[in-house]
Amino acid sequence: MRKIAILAAIAIMVALLAPALAVAGPKEIKIGVIYPLTGSVAAAGRELRNGAELAAEIANNVMPKIDMTMAKNAGIKSLGGAKIVLIFKDHQGNPQLGADLAKKLIKDDKVVGILGCYHSSVTKTVSAVCERYGVPMINGSSTSPTLTKRGFKWFWRTTPHDKWFTKDLFEFLVGLSKGKVKGVKAVPMAELKTLASACEKTEWGSNVSLEIANFAKEYGFDLKANILYAAKSPDLSSEVQSMIATKPGAMLFASYTSDALLMIKTLKSMKAKPKVIWGQDAGFDKPEFRALGGEIEGILTRSVFLPSVVKMKPLAGEVNSMYAKKHGHDMDGASARSFTGLQTWVYVLEKAGSTEPKAIQQAANTISIPGKQLVVPWVGIKFSTKGDEIGQNVLGNGLIGQYQMKDGKIGLQVVFPFDMATAPMIFPFKGF
Amino acid sequence: MEDLAIQATKSLVSGLLMGLVFALVALGLTVIFGVMDIVNFAHGEFLMVGMYTTLLTSPLLGIDPVLTLPIAGLVGALLGVMCYFGLIRFLIKGPMIAQLFGTFGLMIFLRNLALLFMGSEPRVIHQGWLVGKSFIVGPGVVLESTKLAVAVLSLVSFAVVWWLINRTKVGRALTATSLDAEGARYMGISTEKMNALAWAVGGASVGIAGGLLVNFWPVEPGVGLLFTMIAFATVALGGFGSVRGALVAGILIGIIVNIPPVWDSMMRLVDVTGLDIHSFKYTMVYAIYFLIMVLRPQGLFGWKQ
């Protein structure tokens, strides 16, 4: 009887110690990735997932063709070649569920850190969990300006946010009046001065609406209509009528996919004809939107990655062709930013040389990734550590693309920044 | 001032059109309620099924989306009858709580079935007789062809249903069932058949509405919810079970949601900016609904509480 007890005790000891021995030399680094894989934005979730997976594949294998430091080593070199393992979780756009999943990843799966979450509202609750547990989180795709205004010590964001993107728009409009845009002569300011905006009424859209109002004042534009509308509305004709009534030079939108489609259809049927139509990414940069074909020629959208960028960046071309070979279509803003988010994780871990949160924090705060390592057209990645924005990448910038027909296919061409333009801009918008 | 008059005309026209759209969507709901006192929370999902039916069958058969309307109506009717015999027949024995609960289940079921098979991406019809066409009548007053078609269909459907209920034998049997189901049974009316008929008519009308709506609106699995909410407000405002009430209430709601541009042009007249009431347009619908209901608890044209 006693023998059995002793044996049992030994067996239990071994069972408890075995996993500890197994992880003595870290062969695996687990990163928890929380994205909306199902639900209403599942399409974006798929792109996000593909982007992160591709980055992990490049980090874990030697790929001499790709000119990136992380492609030269198999795994994290400073951690003895440890491989990146991604654990995906689906938050369905639900902030509460996101927070629960973050706890699961941190406590049950013992992840080193978190990547996510696309929806700014979910990123808020998830980063609050990370902050409480002291677990680092890198965000690559949420654009609400408030996220980096909270002074969090464990949160870093690689993507520029809506304030920058909106500022880009106004820089672009001013540039248009000064003749800086490729293929367009200086447009009299009077033609552009009047603006009308319609943004959807959730956390994202109402932030954009606020930024538009602020910048319009700052740049001396006349914002005649500043509309918030209920998302997934069955009817947008009253909004469009109000916008048309102000005879705007530019119409500005922040809409998710189904609203963006209905908006274009309503604009078309009401025969709206502003000089410029601009969308704040999201619905204006989705395959379903592109499927409208010739109807959307001339419409502008902001983005962080356009397939035409590859003309400027051979590296982006390499990665994009790998991506296209796997999934049958080009990378878009979502997959490119997710790729960059995970890439940043790899570089931070490489620099930290440890999986201790403190070391990672130290590395993230001092890291500097040059722009030529990235697929997105940024100057680089360097996080601010003081001032009113903590953890924000200060070297990022956005793009403005225009839909143009080329060989019978609709595609985006870069029109801003002016020195990166890939095609002459179509101006004014020719109408539907 | 002239600006304001033009805007008011524009809004009135689009309000009328949109109102008739809302009324058509609500028609099926009020027919079903009128006959058997049950509110179908899955009503918007029936609409979604109609939309997907046209979206899928039109390219499959190679015909214009408008020509697939009979198929959408048939699918809607079949769905209605299936729901009746598979679920509703059991639910009506229980209290109102169980009925609501059961149709909630149906709503979740249908919506997620669509998600499973169709994916979450919104889809649109790119080509067709009605797609992307509109007429300009008068100074800036636009009639969108899809909405116009829905409006015409709406008026026709209301006329047909009104005729069916008030002028035919079947209609009198339906009315008898709705007033006193037990009494109707004694008179030799098969209430089971009448109920199934109500579901078929309700399902068909909302199916056809969906088939026509998809010419303009993008369709995705969650599209039903806002239409359901508006259909509820329409039906309750008109008085549950009242066909005439649904028409009037639908138009009223259509006009309410088109007030904001008029307000904006009034504000321009007095040169005030920054008072945006667009975000309140559905709030106004619900608030007015609430006020009218409090003053007249049986709805505008309802006879029973």
Place this chain on the structure above:
Amino acid sequence: MEAIKNAFNFSDLPKTELALASAVLVFLLGFPAMPHSSFGMATMIQFLAFSLYGMGWNLIGGYGGQVDLGKAQYVGIGAYTTAVMMIRWNVPFWFSLPLGMAFAVGWSFIIGYPLFRLKGHYFAIATIATSLVLKDLFEVWNFVGGARGLELPIKGDFPNWLYLQFREDYYYYYILLGMFLIGLIYVNGFRHSRLGYQLRAIKDNESVARSLGIDVHWSKIKAYATATAFVAAVGSFHACYNYNIEPEDVMSLDLSVLIAMMAMLGGAGSIWGPIIGAAILVPMKNYLGSWLGGQAGFAGMDLALYGLIIMVIAAAQPRGVYGIVEAVRARRR
């Protein structure tokens, strides 16, 4: 005194039920000490929260038979009171909790008076309407952050009892469990109270109740206000637990429907109903979601199944799961 005695008097319930309830209580008390995943813990917290929502709903929806589909507006009032007061004036949770409940009760009296002129479906849809109106107002009201929502500052030095900020979830769990037990005892007292009997009389037959001298309108309003307090309290807790609230999150129609659905599934009008409903639906939703939802190509499968189960239960037994239990018991006898 009588009221307190009533509240602790469970003796009219069947012995088997009491034995089962005690076993569940022991399990709930000991749960954090048992081996569990943190997702399991989060699920348990949600279970407790929805039980409480359901208990509140049950007072008016179950005992009173008035189908209320607008409970989310009170979740919102509670959550926003706590959040706004903490952010703007640094008010601790324990002070904002009763205030939030008071605001909710106040609001319920304001809209309850006209609401209860309506009956049946008209009432149900009017509750949806009021909830949506309030949500729309909060979405544009800048004082409470509009649609952008409010984020609670992390005060640090965990555990922070004053502001209800903890690193580990079991603190939240025990606080909510305490609220759960208080709620349960209150509902038990309510069953035996004068108002409780009046409501059941109204549910059975309103005109008879009126002829017995019951002020039908006033009784309904009182029960509605009481129900509201429950919901608002959990709303306050939710703000602290989640650290971030948005109208879309705390005041949505989905939440209202979910609250009503759990209580109806478990069995409206019985003391255990809302608890059974939450115990079935919350884990089912969470775990079905993480098993089926995460797989590519199965999106929607989990909730379709969920809907199917709800339909089957509604069709099989209009009084929910507890109704099935009662039916089985009646047959045995």
